[in-house]
Amino acid sequence: MRIVVDFDLCESNAVCMGIAPEIFEVRDDDFLYVLNENPPESMRAKMEESVQRCPKQAISIAED
Amino acid sequence: MTPTTVIVGASLAGINAARTLRLQGQLGPIVVVDADPERPYDRPPLSKQILTGEWEPEKILLPAGKEDLNLDFRLGTRAKALDLASRQIILEGPTGALETSSFDSLVIASGASARRLPDTAGIAGVHVVRTLADSLALRAELDAGPFRVVVIGAGFIGAEVASSCRKRGLDVTLVEALPLPLERILGAEMGQVCAQVHIENGVDLRLDTGVLQIETSSVDGVERVRAVVLSDGTVVEAEVVVVGIGVTVNTQWLEGSGIALDDGVMCDNTLLAAPDVVAAGDIARYPSARFGRTLRVEHWETAIAGGEAAARRLLAEASGETPAVFDPVPWFWSDQYDRKIQLAGRPMPTDECRIVHGTTAEFRFVALYGDGDRLTGVLGMNRPRHVVQLRALFDEGVSFSEACERAAAL
């Protein structure tokens, strides 16, 4: 699973970071950084929750 | 026979309830009823990107509404009445024809509607913003470049509409009945900061001011707004008026049904309103042990979480599992001009408010609210990371003073 963030949509509200700080980090520059684009399968539920809870529909999961 | 679930409201709470039921394995029919004829869409952009013209309606379709979940959508159909004993609901279809629909379980997710000013029905140029149709109608009038927009109510929706109009370069007068905007939610100190944000962005802000009357004139046989008369006697001429004075819950169809109503549908702490009947989203009032009172939360995230929890509640009932308690930490955001306001928790306006990060002068800060030594709120302006991190302190059960220390160290 690969995490894809559409940075044109992302508004750095850090919701995803609240769900999975191991993967998503909003830094002091107010930009979102994806710490690990290929999270382990064990994190799938959290990744799906992030997809659903992103208010901008900016996150998607690619299977490759 | 497989059980049938009826969901009233195909918006955020209803759709997420439907999605959860399906993904958790419910096989029977799921009928999703909504009075709005549009495909399920997201509301926050209605006062933001749709109004400014940055986004087109296609972009705000709810993702779950586009998934293939085998839902039986009845759009343009209104629930008129509920008979709990016989588990039937009376629906009015797009043509006005009535039909009776039976259910085994029911999700009440009919949300809320924008409150309007009395005696303004049918006056052209007077708007509210709750539905896509509302937002597009207002946008069409903003496209025409009115010389002034009067926004009545400086709550979150009013503030966002004012912001979107300023982004379009329009002159805005924002009228608020309270001495400070958002005072009842954020307290006086933060209300003052919010007022300043409007003023810095060129809004003509009139606080402590009511509206006496909407003056109209007849244009080509159409009664159209001409001016707004304020409680201090001033007359503000405007071609467009937007009313943002809060909402009323859509409980009309439940009156007399036996469902307990009190500014919302009264639920238990698992969102159950009656046997096999749950409620979620803006309409649901539930007892919060966390905040020591009943809450009815009008936030985007709570509608998603509530929809999911309500669906799980029904499934728990069916399988005999112990249902989970619903008591999340409320969280919302509001975009105003170039500022992003986020609040986690539910402070009372009288709670103590302490700035723990940044300064209000730069409009980039974090403030914590406390009632005695209990943490009640985390407010951020352009500080999303801090709000998200500090929100977690609610679940850690951290005291107000410790939360302030932890916040200062972030």
Ligand SMILES: Cc1cc2nc3c(=O)[nH]c(=O)nc-3n(C[C@H](O)[C@H](O)[C@H](O)COP(=O)(O)OP(=O)(O)OC[C@H]3O[C@@H](n4cnc5c(N)ncnc54)[C@H](O)[C@@H]3O)c2cc1C
């Ligand atoms: C303009 C705007 C901007 C917002 N911005 C933000 C924001 O920035 N951040 C935030 O956290 N929250 C925001 N919100 C709040 C958020 O959108 C709501 O909390 C959320 O929409 C609630 O979802 P819901 O499904 O409970 O109810 P609703 O969205 O109100 O949906 C209820 C649905 O039920 C239908 N319905 C009602 N009565 C009947 C009936 N009798 N029969 C059939 N159908 C019926 C309605 O047509 C509607 O589609 C905003 C809301 C608005 C209006």
Ligand code: SF4
């Ligand atoms: S939740 Fe969405 S919008 Fe917010 S920071 Fe994450 S990706 Fe960006």
